[in-house]
Amino acid sequence: MNAVSVLPESSGQAERYERYMEVVRARATSREFDGGYVVPREHYEMIVEAARHAPSGADAQPWHYIVVTDPAHKELLAGHFVRERYRRIELGMKFPSPNYRGMATAPGLIVVVADFRYIKAFPVLGDGSDLDQMYQQNAERILLQSVAASTMAAHLAAAALGYAVWWVTAIGQQEAQQALRPLLDVPEELSPIDIMCFGPPRRHPYKRWKKQLDEIMSWERYDRAKCPTDAQIDEWIEHDRARVMYRDESRTD
Numbered sequence: 001m002n003a004v005s006v007l008p009e010s011s012g013q014a015e016r017y018e019r020y021m022e023v024v025r026a027r028a029t030s031r032e033f034d035g036g037y038v039v040p041r042e043h044y045e046m047i048v049e050a051a052r053h054a055p056s057g058a059d060a061q062p063w064h065y066i067v068v069t070d071p072a073h074k075e076l077l078a079g080h081f082v083r084e085r086y087r088r089i090e091l092g093m094k095f096p097s098p099n100y101r102g103m104a105t106a107p108g109l110i111v112v113v114a115d116f117r118y119i120k121a122f123p124v125l126g127d128g129s130d131l132d133q134m135y136q137q138n139a140e141r142i143l144l145q146s147v148a149a150s151t152m153a154a155h156l157a158a159a160a161l162g163y164a165v166w167w168v169t170a171i172g173q174q175e176a177q178q179a180l181r182p183l184l185d186v187p188e189e190l191s192p193i194d195i196m197c198f199g200p201p202r203r204h205p206y207k208r209w210k211k212q213l214d215e216i217m218s219w220e221r222y223d224r225a226k227c228p229t230d231a232q233i234d235e236w237i238e239h240d241r242a243r244v245m246y247r248d249e250s251r252t253d
């Protein structure tokens with residue numbers, strides 16, 4: 001029997017792809033927002049509804065989304081990240097840390113919570129052996145990728161609603177999580193791992209530098225000519241990273 005195509009010409013696939021890509025291309029990070037704007041309640045629901053449909057390892061859906069609207073809580077969250085930024089500077093980390101003040105005025109703020117207990121739902125031995133460690137590490141990766149897939153769906157939904165977005169992972173460290181848990185009443189078993197801010201941006205966000213399609217794609221086998229050397233990566237971190245994080249892709253200075 002011949003395979004039946006589920007996408008006949010008339011299905012409008014090109015148009016649908018273009019509409020999708022419009023959202024994908026328009027998604028952009030902003031770290032300052034119009035603080036006076038109020039996100040309608042249904043927009044939070046529309047955004048988390050998109051997150052709900054994401055794929056996940058074993059379909060475990062190891063995520064939860066906490067909508068934070070209380071300005072005092074946003075202020076406390078922002079304060080934590082601002083302090084963390086100064087600590088990184090004091091520790092001599094060369095990472096070009098952004099100013100997290102803008103988090104306090106983000107009209108939309110959603111905390112992404114991961115449930116690492118679902119690691120057990122993935123292939124693990126559970127006997128504490130070396131082999132188990134190897135499987136555990138991979139299971140953790142499966143869990144993190146699952147939460148990222150769901151978070152990305154939420155970001156694209158926010159972009160589709162016309163908002164600028166801001167993906168913050170600086171919350172990752174154990175210490176930060178301990179500090180934030182009581183504020184949001186997150187149970188011990190769960191980990192608030194990301195914050196998603198969104199809203200009308202204070203200034204029009206710029207399109208950041210993206211690698212060209214050809215640079216990130218191979219056919220059939222990895223094209224080794226495209227594999228950067230360690231020195232090239234160090235050079236990129238040293239000279240380009242801050243530029244691509246904070247400047248318009250069209251600027252070359």
Ligand SMILES: Cc1cc2nc3c(=O)[nH]c(=O)nc-3n(C[C@H](O)[C@H](O)[C@H](O)COP(=O)(O)O)c2cc1C
Pocket residue numbers: 027028029030031098166167168169170171206207208244245
């Ligand atoms: C997994 C992940 C972690 C990120 N963590 C942070 C963060 O902690 N703080 C921050 O200001 N931006 C963070 N970002 C935003 C990136 O800096 C931003 O996406 C990148 O510079 C590209 O810009 P664009 O989103 O406008 O394409 C993160 C993005 C991702 C996907």
